[in-house]
Amino acid sequence: MNEITRPQALQPKDFASDQEVRWCPGCGDYAILKGVQRALADIGTPPEQVVFVSGIGCAARFPYYLSTYGFHTIHGRAPPVATGIKLANPELDVWVVTGDGDALSIGGNHLLHVLRRNVDLQILLFNNEIYGLTKGQYSPTSRTGTRSPSTPTGSVDNPVNPCVFALGAAARFVARTIDTAQKLMPDVLRRAHAHKGASFVEILQNCIVYNDGVFDGVTDKAVAADAQIHVQNGKPLRFGKKLEKGLRLKPGTLTLEVVQVGEGGVAEGGILAHDETNRVLASLLATMQPPDFPEAIGVIYCSPADSYETLMVQQVEAAKAQRPNAKLSALLRGGHVWEVQ
């Protein structure tokens, strides 16, 4: 991405559009909008170089509230639209905003392929574990047993874990954050932006109308310290109010366990350090859920590789360099030709 410095630093308000924001009062999307505007100001790409692409759903309204370029497309299809934008103009800074139904139900196939192709995009998945816009049906991330208008006696199918899906789809950057985490979210988004390739960020988002409090077990102040672990590359995986707990590999297995650190527990050196380039560790961390484990928050995995559009541009440029003066008229006259007098 082109980092262009302007004489005057951009402010979050420079990324606000003139449109009235129309989510339900109290919706987690407001906080995400604020966090994204903060991150955009910090990143400093001029608004005309930034494109937000969305599908359908509450989250998909996002582009209308930013002063950048925006394309509100169709249900589930933002990833291929964004891929086309990057192929046409790789210089643009392209973000995809999607939800759990948009990305993992109707658009599941596209999410899989955009991640494995490693197109240079920031993909923000607002996970509220419900269909908001269509009035509250259960979604592919809803927990088993979720009662909704379409599952009045409880859903029976297993939910998908977005970060685990992303890792399975060979994503090279996977992170998780929370709508209300106003300090952490801009950091995570900056990291996502700095990673050249498909950057996947799950944002736990509270839908106050149809699924209020579904993440209380993770985000409630009373439990947060024990229910979240903020992972940082190279740092020991510790959590709890006084960082009194830690994660280590259960001896003789390939599973994690929560242990007490220090007196009467495991020595500090026995706690695993986070290695964000380790895909196996990332999978173990992404899978963790309360109450038995804390939910991993922060950059879970980051292991960059060439992005799709970079390699495509290279191929096109190499072909052009090989035949610098390629003329279409010569192509048309190639092969067997004959003159009729």
Added chain:
Amino acid sequence: MVVRFAGDSGDGVQVTGGQFTSATALAGNDFATFPDFPAEIRAPAGTTFGVSAFQINFGSTAIDTAGDQPDALVALNPAALRVNIQDLPTGGLLIIDTGEFNERNLRKAGYQANPLEDGALQQYRVVPIDISRLTLEAVKAFGLSQKDGLRCKNFWTLGLVSWIYDRDRAPTVAWLKSRFAKRPELAEGNIAALNAGHAFGETMEADDFTGYTVPKAEIAPGLYRSVTGAEALSWGLVAGAQLAGLKVVFSSYPITPASSLLHILAGLKHFDVTTLQAEDEIAACCAAIGASYAGALGITSSSGPGVALKTEALGLAISTELPLVLVNSQRAGPSTGMPTKTEQSDLYQAIYGRNADSPLAVVAARSPADCFDVAIEAVRLATRYMTPVILLSDGYIGNSAEPWLIPDFDKLPPMPVAFHTERAGFHPFLRNPVTRARVWAKPGTPGLEHRIGGIEKDYDSGNISYDAANHQRMTDARAEKIQRIADDIPPQTVSNGAPSGDLAIVGWGSTYGPINRAVHNLRHAGLNVSHIHIRHLWPLPRNLGPLLQGYRRVLVPEMNKGQLRTVLRAEYLVAAEGLNKVTGQPFKIREIEAAARKMLGA
């Protein structure tokens, strides 16, 4: 002169046909070809559904079709004979590889008795030759296995047919040398087979079986080449993009018979072509839309069932008014239908097949060479009117070849795109007063940051609008824009015949060839018949309605159940009648002639 090669799909029949076509081009004849191959990639050898055929019509007068029926049939096994023999007229030349007519192959082809022995082939000029044995003898010196040796059979046959029709073998020899550069023994073996077949013709004493020489055709002077529809279409898209000053992003998903476009364009990177093999048809269309949004020329391609999947995305391109070219290489349907068989039954889908009032432009190619011009026209309309354009081709056009008077690309008129950059008074749905197209403002342009999407937009600001009167206005604006294209396309002409009369035969797409030939013959016989061929199917040319009123009757031959006929009736209240078939095969000239004569009582 019409020659059909038929054999097992493993016999290399398509290669033989292609080489014979090249040699025919060099001999200065006009020609048209029709490859007909099985849907199964590796159908069991020797079965009737594994039969592959290639027909070429060549001669010294203008050739419009691959020919109704062959004058000569080469049958390389019993199954090929069984599938093709009913097309050979009495007295036709029939070359048979007797080496394959053993009991096992006869049974596989469904013959109770050997047709070579039971008199079933009496009415033909049969030339039974043990091609298999003669080929193996010819290639003996090159140390090929029995299997590789028998694979040279097609070139032995080509050698013989080259002798009969006086075709030059040199280009085939050159082709074999480059094709098998890494395995010279195969090149040598095949060349030996080719020469042996030729020598066999020279030395054979058969009254029935003398060589022919077809004189050069009377065709317009200039530089020619042989071109398939897929090639001409690909090059036309690139040409259109260059004339518009745009980079191409072609995004597609493999489907028969459309994939060849993706293959050809993937090899044209040096012309600033980026190709994406998307994860599905929907993604392919969406990526092309994204590319257009960002200022490139987005193109997608498929065949009917794939186009159905792209439909929702087409609606997005219509609503956001972005340029897009969608090529539909039609095939027999519905559903999977017959993927390798040709049909033109997606006209309704192209014109009407979307939810809501969703107009777009539709153009159709009539022949392989015509694809080049139609592709440029599709790019012109898409960029000038900020609209998706559906370009209809079909499996027959895509796969067959014809001679092409190579256009002088450098003399084609440029049609540059002007991206909007003016900040004053900007909103994304500002319209051109003439075309009614909205401005194309691409991301990256300072000061023009805006948001668009599939939600209805306000006519005057481009912001989201659920206002009822505004929706009426925007729906009318979208329709009006497409209708204005009719002012910007050539008036409908009459391809052959008078602008009024007893009968107009109206066609579109690949029926051009047979209709044109049929009208030629009918007029020769003194009948007052005209041929009208429609390239712009939506919107239709402004003068088409009045033109049709000038004929007593109107006949619309189509490879569908009457789709253009319905459109013409709906648009002009004209009593158009249909001649319809969906056999997976192109029309025969005489079928059209017979229908016309019946209508005229002649």
